[in-house]
Amino acid sequence: MTTDRRTGLVLFTSCLAQFMVVLDVSVVNVALPAMRDALGFDAEGLAWVVNAYTLAFAGFLLLGGRAADLFGRRRVFLVGLALFGLASLVGGLANDPALLLAARAAQGLGGAVLSPASLVILQTTYAEGAARAKAFGWWSAMGGIGGAAGGLAGGLLVALLSWRWIFLVNVPVVVLTVLLTLAVVRETRADDRPGLDVAGAVLVTAGLVALVYGVVSLESEPWTSWRVLGGIGVAVVLLGAFLLVQRRSRHPLVPLDVFRIRSVSTANVVILLITSAMFSMWFFVSLHMQSVLGFDALAAGLAFLPQSASVVVGSQISSRLLPRFGARVMIVGGGTLTAAGFAWFAFLTPTTSWAAGILGPGIAVSLGMGIVFPAVTTAATSGVGPELSGLVSGLVTTSRQIGGAIGLSVLSTLAAAHTAALLAEGATAPVAQTAGTTRAFAVAAVVVAAAALVALLVPAPRTAGRRDPGVTRAPGPERGGRAAPAARP
Structure with a gap:
């Protein structure tokens, strides 16, 4: 396989995953009435069909992105695909509200792993310049198209098949993406892998989940409600503690530099x-x-x-x-x-x-x-x-x-x-x-x-690509590539 063909297929694979992840944020909206009638959701429970995905997706994004660096971009991408596909299958077959909400949260977790991994695969496949800009252009377009196409795709699937197919349609797409990943995506990761900052991961994930919980509660609660103020207050405390842990950690999840x-x-x-x-x-x-x-x-x-x-x-x-x-x-x-x-x-x-x-x-x-x-x-x-x-x-x-x-x-x-x-x-x-x-x-x-x-x-x-003063050379070269700048611990 020629290099151009391989990189083109890598771009297609990353964009397909990004489109699927963003589409699932909005595709459920037009199917909510059908889900309510089939599974007996009340009004608040129905809202959580959307919010469960949002909470898990937003809360685990940083952890998913860092895991790709530490454990291998292709490996983490495949794990995210497997989780997203399995959750979609469970959601499509769910026969009670609790199981469907659990499947939506698991979809969000899979998406939180997939989305940053798909972007970093492009970044490590294409050299900085015109080729990478074009790849990022297509990847970014998938986000916009996925958001806009959610209503149309959901409407077609519900009208022609049933609400279950807004989940089940992901399964063959995941299988195709897995096969393409195994065929064309090469594994990359840093040789110097200090390990995962567990305390930082727990704090930032819980803090982001609390923040999104408080914010999305605004849709059904007043500004002064305990759900809104409590969620945001807990988020402030947890994210503040996260920053303190990062400043003191030898191997921070997010180097503040x-x-x-x-x-x-x-x-x-x-x-x-x-x-x-x-x-x-x-x-x-x-x-x-x-x-x-x-x-x-x-x-x-x-x-x-x-x-x-x-x-x-x-x-x-x-x-x-x-x-x-x-x-x-x-x-x-x-x-x-x-x-x-x-x-x-x-x-x-x-x-x-x-x-x-x-x-x-x-x-x-x-x-x-x-x-x-x-x-x-x-x-x-x-x-x-x-x-x-x-x-x-x-x-x-x-x-x-x-x-x-x-x-x-x-x-x-x-x-x-x-x-x-x-x-x-x-x-x-x-x-x-x-x-x-x-x-x-x-x-x-x-x-x-x-x-x-x-x-x-x-x-x-003229300065965008120059190494920042707060960044220094990594101790060793990345596997499959040359040494590159890294943030100071």
Whole structure:
């Protein structure tokens, strides 16, 4: 097999895994009523079909990324595939709510291993430059496409087969991905493997789970509820303890010096802000099309196709222009376009048609995000060597997931409060709901504009690849490659 063919198949394998992981965040939404009727879920239990996946996914991302560095990228990727596939099979065959929720949590854990491992496999397969930028472009596009395609895929599977197939369809995809991985992905890991920081792993995982639990509780609880404040309070304590442990550990899970690399720290802030708005777009636009415009689930899914295509176009534009203009220019430009699209969405009215009020701003937002994500992923991973690539990939995916969870919960809470206030004043349901949606979009526009400003701190192209002062040479070469910079312990 030629090198070009092998690397192309590695790219396909990584993108397939990333698409599957992101798709399963949203594909269940249109199937929730069918699950409720089949298994007898109450309203709160039904919400946890979504939240169980989110909690496990967000909580274990850092651990999954670091495990890839320590135990081998291909090995960890295969473990994640096996767990995700088995959990999907159990979920599709589940006959009671508790078993389905356990399967969703196990899916999230598998996704937390798969997502950073798939990114670091690309990073260690492609040399830094145009080829890696193109690979990151396709990988990033899979995230956008997976989010947009969830409604359509879920609608088709429920309409043509049953709700169980939103889980069972993953099984043959996992089998194919495993076979491709065994055939084309080479094992890489650092020769200097100090072992896993167990205390740090427990603290950061529990802290992230508590944070996401507190934030997602906003969707059903007031700001002052014990679930919201308790979850966030516990998260602050646990994550604070995690930072103390990392400063004292001889072999930390997250060497804090990695945040002294400006490209890493800045890119993660940008990702956190951008995804807090991005995840909300799919939610609010889908809700508006179905509740105000009267679309059914399948029609709403089809209406997202132009946005899915725009993500792909934007990612290809970004990957082609990155080597010439650098990550900073692409992030600022794409972020500005995304903010403009959200501002355009804020003018939506209950009588605005899909073509007049959703198509244009949806394309602007999706195109901008397609431009941003390959560039911000490149910026986040360009300042570190291969021995920390799994960790940095875990940071990137953690920022994406935490940003999405926080953004969706906060913006949906703001929208719901404004909608409730207008209903109390006598407004009609379509008017009140649209006003809540447009308020959320206006806030999202401000958040994305702030992300574009933060992106001005991303190092210019001439310094982005230079070793940061807080990074030193690793004691030994990585297996299968040359020595590379590592964060100081």
